Structures are given as structure tokens and as C-alpha cells.
Amino acid sequence: xxxxxxxxxxxxxxxxxxxxxxxxxxxxxxxxxxxxxxxxxxxxxxxxxxxxxxxxxxxxxxxxxxxxxxxxxxxxxxxxxxxxxxxxxxxxxxxxxxxxxxxxxxxxxxxxxxxxxxxxxxxxxxxxxxxxxxxxxxxxxxxxxxxxxxxxxxxxxxxxxxxxxxxxxxxxxxxxxxxxx
Numbered sequence: 001x002x003x004x005x006x007x008x009x010x011x012x013x014x015x016x017x018x019x020x021x022x023x024x025x026x027x028x029x030x031x032x033x034x035x036x037x038x039x040x041x042x043x044x045x046x047x048x049x050x051x052x053x054x055x056x057x058x059x060x061x062x063x064x065x066x067x068x069x070x071x072x073x074x075x076x077x078x079x080x081x082x083x084x085x086x087x088x089x090x091x092x093x094x095x096x097x098x099x100x101x102x103x104x105x106x107x108x109x110x111x112x113x114x115x116x117x118x119x120x121x122x123x124x125x126x127x128x129x130x131x132x133x134x135x136x137x138x139x140x141x142x143x144x145x146x147x148x149x150x151x152x153x154x155x156x157x158x159x160x161x162x163x164x165x166x167x168x169x170x171x172x173x174x175x176x177x178x179x180x181x
Contacts, residue, residue: 007062014046028052030175034124036092042081043099047072081109089118097126101146107158114161123178125155132172
């Protein structure tokens with residue numbers, strides 16, 4: 001099995017944010033008002049979203065990427081989205097930013113989000129739309145681990161136990177805000 005590019009080359013991955021500051025700022029503005037504390041980012045990687053949005057905790061499998069997140073002030077935990085190492089109902093917010101495409105079992109990850117979110121907790125999924133040029137990169141470079149690109153309806157169907165509160169689309173991305181039902 002080839003090395004995980006997010007774990008073996010975290011600085012190279014992280015440099016994308018520096019090279020694409022304008023796009024990254026647009027992504028942040030799309031979701032900034034939805035984040036509340038205490039909060040968790042699943043697939044936090046280098047912590048760019050978590051640190052920029054004031055998200056306190058970050059979880060990822062890529063331990064070397066999490067070292068960068070820790071340097072940004074994020075409390076990091078190495079772990080799997082399908083088995084979150086947190087107590088029941090301990091967060092008001094969970095965010096999955098461009099990570100659902102890389103999860104082997106996204107339904108299980110969403111079930112785990114439901115478990116760790118308090119009543120009326122918020123789940124935010126920021127994802128690529130199937131029509132995005134990123135879809136053509138699936139299987140290459142940092143996109144090698146991408147399992148599938150989901151449409152808004154696909155994610156809404158997988159988010160059982162949540163109600164869709166709001167959705168926004170811009171260019172090739174979608175932001176879906178769910179509330180724990």
C-alpha cells in the first residue's frame with residue numbers, strides 16, 4: 001500500500017492554502033457563521049480550517065499532519081472518523097471539510113457525529129460537487145485516497161438522525177448545515 005500523502009507530505013499539502021489564499025478565504029466565509037463551541041473538525045489534517053474557524057479539537061489519521069495542527073493551537077487526536085474517541089453528546093459542532101470524499105465508511109462517520117453531538121448540535125459538511133474538476137483528479141496525488149465525490153442528496157440521505165437546516169453552493173463546492181434531530 002502506498003504511503004498516505006497527507007501523512008507523508010503534510011507541508012506540501014499545507015502549502016496549497018498559502019498558494020490559494022483567496023479561495024480558502026471564500027470557503028471560510030461560506031461557513032464561518034455556523035461554527036459554535038465546543039467544536040470538533042473530523043479530517044482536520046494540518047488544522048487550517050480548525051484554526052481559522054476557532055474549532056477547538058481536530059481528529060485525523062495523518063499523525064504528521066496533526067503536528068502542524070497542534071502548532072496552530074488545535075487540540076489534536078489521532079483517530080478514525082468511524083470510531084470517534086469522544087464521549088456521547090460532548091460537542092455543539094462537528095465539521096467535515098473536504099474530507100467526506102476520503103472516508104471509507106461515510107455513513108458510519110456521520111453516525112459517530114450524531115453520537116458525539118449534543119441535542120440540537122450542528123454538523124457541517126463542506127464537500128466537492130460531482131461536477132468539480134477535482135473529480136478528474138480522483139486517484140492521483142493527494143486525491144489518491146478519495147473514495148467518491150457525493151452530491152448534496154447523497155450526503156443528506158447518509159445523514160440519518162439529522163435534519164438539513166441550510167445549504168449553500170458556490171462554484172464547485174457545497175456547504176450543508178445539519179442539526180441533530
